[in-house]
Amino acid sequence: MGEKTRPAEELKEAHRVLASFEFEPGGVNRGYTDRALYVNLSENRIESKSIPKEVKDRFTGGRGYGLWYLWQAVSRDTKWNDPENEIIMCTGPICGITQYAGSGKTHVVSLSPETGSVNDNNCGGYFAPFLKFSGWDLLEIQGKAEKDVIILIDGNKGKVTIEQAPYEAVDTYLLVEQLTEIYADDEKDNRNISVVSSGTGAQNTRLGMLNISWYDTQRKRVRVKQAARGGTGTIFRDKKIKAIVIKYKGVKSDSNKVANMDLVMKAGRRINKEILALDHSQSRMRETGTLYLIDHMQNHDCLPVCNFKYGSHPDIFKVGTKVWQEKLTQQEPYDSCWMGCAMRCSHGVDNFELKTGPLKGQKVLVDGPEYETVAGLAGNLGIFDPYFVLEAHFYCDNYGLDAVGLSTSIAFLMECYETGIVSKEMTQGLELNFGNAGAALELIHQMSRGEGFGKIAGQGVHACKQLFVQKYDAEPKFLQDIGMGCKGMEFSEYVTKESLAQQGGYGLANKGPHHDEAWLISMDQIKNQIPTFDDKAEALYYFPLFRTWFSLVGLCKLPWNDIEPADNQEIYQGMEAAKVPEHVQNYCWLFEGVTGKPLTLEGLILQSEVAHNFQRLFNLKMGYGTSKYDTIPYRAMGPVTKEEYESRKERYDKQLKEIVGLDIEGKSTEEKMEALRPYREEQYQKLCDVVYKRRGWDTNGVPALETVKRLKIDFPDVLKLLREYRGGEK
């Protein structure tokens, strides 16, 4: 608490500059600066690197650049906490334009503490646009500092410093306010600061995330969005980075120095008109953000309840969309996480009084929550209380904890507690039953302190499973069935039992089970538009690639399909309608408008295919990337327990009779479950096989040589990797 009372001048005076570097600011041309800022914290070294044309042509920008530079930086033996692992903060050519909704995303690439392989995140806030306008397409951070440091980039003065910063808070809520005050010249200048931060939860768990800020001039508060999945915040704190601060003044409508402003404006006018006219009658993102999905998922039995056992619950109305519509502060212009986003879906709850933890009694601004936060914390933990959700969500952000990974992990531990795998002795007195809000909050606080059972819980599902088997003799098969993780990362918050395509969307995603690559529940389960294996494979070819593209160019994907033209469903049917062709055309216009290079849909998919396949090969390089790592827990495919089967008895009985051809007369639930399982597992395997083929991968899920050559990623070390793979395990 002592830290909070120090005035800004005193905090700043205590800084010790370890390294300083001057550069020529600006230099953006047609969306690119063609320079990377390299910072080495072990050596206190700061450098400018020019980005070769071949890298630009091959990897487009954003995540593509991140993958390429991380590949160069690490070897197959590099672990997440080795100094050579990097945190790469990427922009992308379209990033920073203010004419089109959703154009300010930062994309972050690193080796994950959860998966041991390459991870990517995307995040709102002003960091990436400021980074680019300062003069950098990406920021590459390597090495580890000895003591807590801040990296400061002054984009107007052209100066970067690494500064030891001993007295600022570590946790985000206070830290971002302190740093904004320290580095802004005056109150008006607050809007020119963006801070990347994390927290104590990140340093004491593997579930660390990054917060990226922008200043809300209406509320006069610093707001944050999250780069959440895969533990990037844990690396940030392991490198002893307290914060990255960027200062940039002078954003203009043409800061990107675009090639054809008319084309950019044409796309922008079209999407903005649509959002203003139709959002209220479609997803209502401007009113509730992604929370409109709560009721929708509940109605379709896809909302995760009690560790993904069920897809709905009678008490969901207590945390339903209507509740949030009342709680969220409505229609705030600064609910855009980058300038000019007409979708402005980054809502918040003002003046929420905290009941627990180090900030107990304070009235705070809680950002969001998003659909995933409510689905995970309320649904999956069985705690249908909006006040609990707000308290837990606030502390997740403050401590730098990924609310999705955390809620899936706690849900798993609650089931382990209720089934006797985890005892009260192990939890040191916490009664971790579903629905116990007090225990869940205490566990979150323990994670931030690195104490008690929080120390174990914070390692995530994968590590907990291993520990319970090795140390407590738990049955591995049951844990594998109910532990909702894949590739080391926890599932995000959708029940996939009735959507085979979404099972693939999770299991086949490069970084782990996240719907960032594919969200096919609506097309597959709700609308039945992709009934055959070939249809599903086509969807699992197209959509992950299309979605990857947003991360190459620096865009948010929400304005792609959370709004659609009024006649989209009349002109197009099925999967074509789901592509929202008019918006795809907008994106082609945007790319051409900014870079001057014409782009077709085929060209767009090709750009993504390069990055997507390279990321799959990166997984192979790190010792993963084959079909066995695409295995998902059985709970993602079907009922693991008797209660789960019986909750959907009619549906499963019907499938057994009509599809499997089983005479169920006189059969017990256990017998029926036993008959259903091989059928569902076989379906998943069949799906993987057709998807691998459609993607140009071999039967073991590795990009085939022809694919690698076609995509022109047949670099010598990639060919060497493939030769070694072919000589080894198949």
Ligand code: SF4
């Ligand atoms: S759509 Fe929402 S999340 Fe995306 S950029 Fe706009 S405000 Fe941010």
